[in-house]
Amino acid sequence: MASTPNGLARIETHGAKTKKHENGICHDDSSAPVRAQTIDELHSLQRKRSAPTTPIKDGASSPFAAALSEEERQRQQLQSISASLASLTRETGPKVVRGDPARKGEAAAKGAPSPHPQPVHHHHPHVTPTIAVSDSSLKFTHVLYNLSPAELYEQAIKYEKGSFITSTGALATLSGAKTGRSPRDKRIVKDEASAQELWWGKGSPNIEMDEHTFLTNRERAVDYLNSLDKVFVNDQFLNWDTENRIKVRIISARAYHSLFMHNMCIRPTEEELEEFGTPDFTIYNAGQFPCNRYTHYMTSSTSVDINLARREMVILGTQYAGEMKKGLFGVMHYLMPRRGILSLHSGCNMGKQGDVALFFGLSGTGKTTLSTDHNRLLIGDDEHCWSDTGVSNIEGGCYAKCIDLSQEKEPDICNAIKFGTVLENVVFDEHTREVDYTDKSVTENTRAAYPIEYIPNAKIPCVGPHPKNVILLACDAFGVLPPVSKLNLPQTMYHFISGYTALVAGTEDGIKEPQATFSACFGAAFIMLHPTKYAAMLAEKMQKYGATGWLVNTGWSGGRYGVGKRIRLPYTRKIIDAIHSGELLTANYKKTEVFGLEIPTEIDGVPSEILDPINTWTDKGAYKETLLKLAGLFKKNFEVFANYKIGGDSSLTDKILAAGPNF
Ligand SMILES: Nc1ncnc2c1ncn2[C@@H]1O[C@H](COP(=O)(O)OP(=O)(O)OP(=O)(O)O)[C@@H](O)[C@H]1O
Ligand SMILES: O=C([O-])CC(=O)C(=O)O
Numbered sequence: 001m002a003s004t005p006n007g008l009a010r011i012e013t014h015g016a017k018t019k020k021h022e023n024g025i026c027h028d029d030s031s032a033p034v035r036a037q038t039i040d041e042l043h044s045l046q047r048k049r050s051a052p053t054t055p056i057k058d059g060a061s062s063p064f065a066a067a068l069s070e071e072e073r074q075r076q077q078l079q080s081i082s083a084s085l086a087s088l089t090r091e092t093g094p095k096v097v098r099g100d101p102a103r104k105g106e107a108a109a110k111g112a113p114s115p116h117p118q119p120v121h122h123h124h125p126h127v128t129p130t131i132a133v134s135d136s137s138l139k140f141t142h143v144l145y146n147l148s149p150a151e152l153y154e155q156a157i158k159y160e161k162g163s164f165i166t167s168t169g170a171l172a173t174l175s176g177a178k179t180g181r182s183p184r185d186k187r188i189v190k191d192e193a194s195a196q197e198l199w200w201g202k203g204s205p206n207i208e209m210d211e212h213t214f215l216t217n218r219e220r221a222v223d224y225l226n227s228l229d230k231v232f233v234n235d236q237f238l239n240w241d242t243e244n245r246i247k248v249r250i251i252s253a254r255a256y257h258s259l260f261m262h263n264m265c266i267r268p269t270e271e272e273l274e275e276f277g278t279p280d281f282t283i284y285n286a287g288q289f290p291c292n293r294y295t296h297y298m299t300s301s302t303s304v305d306i307n308l309a310r311r312e313m314v315i316l317g318t319q320y321a322g323e324m325k326k327g328l329f330g331v332m333h334y335l336m337p338r339r340g341i342l343s344l345h346s347g348c349n350m351g352k353q354g355d356v357a358l359f360f361g362l363s364g365t366g367k368t369t370l371s372t373d374h375n376r377l378l379i380g381d382d383e384h385c386w387s388d389t390g391v392s393n394i395e396g397g398c399y400a401k402c403i404d405l406s407q408e409k410e411p412d413i414c415n416a417i418k419f420g421t422v423l424e425n426v427v428f429d430e431h432t433r434e435v436d437y438t439d440k441s442v443t444e445n446t447r448a449a450y451p452i453e454y455i456p457n458a459k460i461p462c463v464g465p466h467p468k469n470v471i472l473l474a475c476d477a478f479g480v481l482p483p484v485s486k487l488n489l490p491q492t493m494y495h496f497i498s499g500y501t502a503l504v505a506g507t508e509d510g511i512k513e514p515q516a517t518f519s520a521c522f523g524a525a526f527i528m529l530h531p532t533k534y535a536a537m538l539a540e541k542m543q544k545y546g547a548t549g550w551l552v553n554t555g556w557s558g559g560r561y562g563v564g565k566r567i568r569l570p571y572t573r574k575i576i577d578a579i580h581s582g583e584l585l586t587a588n589y590k591k592t593e594v595f596g597l598e599i600p601t602e603i604d605g606v607p608s609e610i611l612d613p614i615n616t617w618t619d620k621g622a623y624k625e626t627l628l629k630l631a632g633l634f635k636k637n638f639e640v641f642a643n644y645k646i647g648g649d650s651s652l653t654d655k656i657l658a659a660g661p662n663f
């Protein structure tokens with residue numbers, strides 16, 4: 001066939017004869033046809049089978065033996081998942097099978113070993129399997145095991161309403177009716193052991209439930225999950241400190257949940273997955289299904305239940321993925337202190353010289369924003385452990401707030417919102433799929449969950465040496481706390497136990513009164529033991545390793561909310577830079593009234609007048625009044641801790657009490 005100068009084949013008509021047209025049929029393509037007889041066969045060529053994950057071991061080097069061992073491994077894995085999903089009361093079921101139910105039979109075209117892998121039944125030992133059978137034991141539940149982000153995207157887009165690919169490649173999704181955690185629906189099983197060990201009563205986040213009620217909810221979740229065609233199973237790790245790593249299994253009904261946990265937990269390598277075995281902790285996420293209000297203890301249709309003895313968590317009636325993340329964090333707050341390891345609701349980063357900083361703070365105070373720093377290595381943004389060997393991140397990903405996100409102010413977080421990232425509850429243009437980060441139509445708590453390696457200067461593995469600086473973040477909407485203060489150890493303890501922030505409740509209709517929040521250890525919702533236990537550990541570690549405490553107000557300046565403004569992020573970044581560099585250790589200080597805080601008089605790149613908040617208020621009387629009001633709230637909050645001994649030493653408690661506001 002002749003070609004025109006521009007490379008297009010000339011279309012020949014009227015039976016123009018060339019030697020190539022042997023039987024009078026005109027072929028207009030010159031490349032060889034695909035090697036497929038049918039469309040199905042063609043499609044089967046597209047996907048190459050993943051290599052078996054078991055490497056051929058020495059002594060079993062015949063391909064036949066390797067194939068067998070891979071099959072055996074898969075059988076054991078399914079057995080383990082079947083055991084996880086088993087009812088505690090029925091004798092048979094569930095039948096679990098690997099793979100997507102939508103792809104039944106497809107594998108045959110590829111010559112896969114078996115188009116329908118052997119189902120695995122769960123049998124309780126020593127019982128006749130004919131009693132107490134349900135229909136669910138006659139059906140298959142397909143297990144989608146540790147799927148890749150690409151596979152999870154396809155599942156989400158195909159089956160979960162509200163799933164879309166944004167213009168930067170992230171998976172936009174909706175978390176349903178709940179767009180935040182439900183702390184009042186979180187319950188912990190109170191048995192003999194936990195009654196002794198945990199913090200119960202006034203101020204504690206641990207709301208009790210009994211073992212029987214837990215089992216009722218667990219059965220409800222398991223039955224729901226088994227009634228589905230397919231469930232997602234993630235086997236992953238928590239804690240980059242390999243000596244203290246926890247194996248977690250998450251069983252969920254949504255690709256969104258599976259991808260969220262894929263990003264947020266530590267992703268095992270293929271070899272690690274082979275050796276995974278039995279998980280240390282299992283989550284049953286049946287969030288689409290409500291709990292039963294006739295069940296004892298249930299006060300709403302949501303229930304998030306933790307049973308430490310069984311090492312299980314059950315989620316009913318909320319699809320907010322943060323429940324899984326923070327539920328596991330609670331478990332770490334129980335497990336780690338038993339090993340002498342302090343668990344922390346903090347961000348963490350490290351300078352090029354190896355200086356580590358921790359960033360404590362309640363939600364929205366800046367842990368993620370300030371630990372994500374282009375000049376430093378990110379160890380993690382939210383959950384850490386501090387052991388005798390240093391710090392380690394608990395998670396494998398970050399969970400950034402997205403409201404008002406901008407490329408200019410937070411470039412690293414913006415750039416992390418790409419293929420693989422879960423974007424929760426954001427609003428986007430229906431055609432261009434460009435996200436409008438200022439839109440709060442669904443919620444103000446819009447979030448991005450991405451693997452930590454999406455931040456270019458992530459420190460992997462996410463571990464580091466002992467911290468040099470401990471930064472306590474508060475977003476003070478009253479506008480009276482200084483932008484930065486240097487703390488002595490009793491002051492650090494006082495502010496750590498207080499866990500103060502004041503955000504503004506509703507920012508939409510007019511001026512609202514700032515709301516003071518006190519949350520012990522900057523994470524009262526997640527701690528399991530009495531706050532003084534964690535505080536004592538922090539004091540001991542800070543003293544032992546010579547860390548300096550700082551209080552940084554990322555909130556208002558120039559007046560309270562409605563009058564002043566939030567401190568500009570570039571100024572806060574300069575303040576943080578001066579802490580990291582050591583500049584602030586040798587600065588000149590003066591002491592504030594009432595709170596008795598040491599504040600620097602000068603910082604490179606920050607206007608000096610803002611360093612003492614009184615300078616920024618035009619109404620000095622209003623300043624003093626607001627200062628005293630906040631100090632009063634601190635005092636009142638601390639009353640409950642006044643009689644608690646910290647460590648073995650009651651003089652430490654007196655010192656801490658004296659480190660609070662004085663007026
Ligand atoms: N001066 C400032 N310092 C820090 N953050 C600021 C400042 N001004 C505005 N912000 C905004 O405040 C928010 C801080 O949220 P961030 O995600 O860091 O919270 P977080 O402490 O990590 O909370 P969570 O535990 O809920 O994840 C960001 O949206 C950030 O852009
Ligand atoms: O858990 C969440 O939903 C978000 C978070 O990090 C927090 O609240 O501390």
Ligand SMILES: [Ca+2]
Nearest residue numbers: 368382399400
């Ligand atoms: Ca965060």
Ligand SMILES: [Mn+2]
Nearest residue numbers: 345362363382
């Ligand atoms: Mn958090």
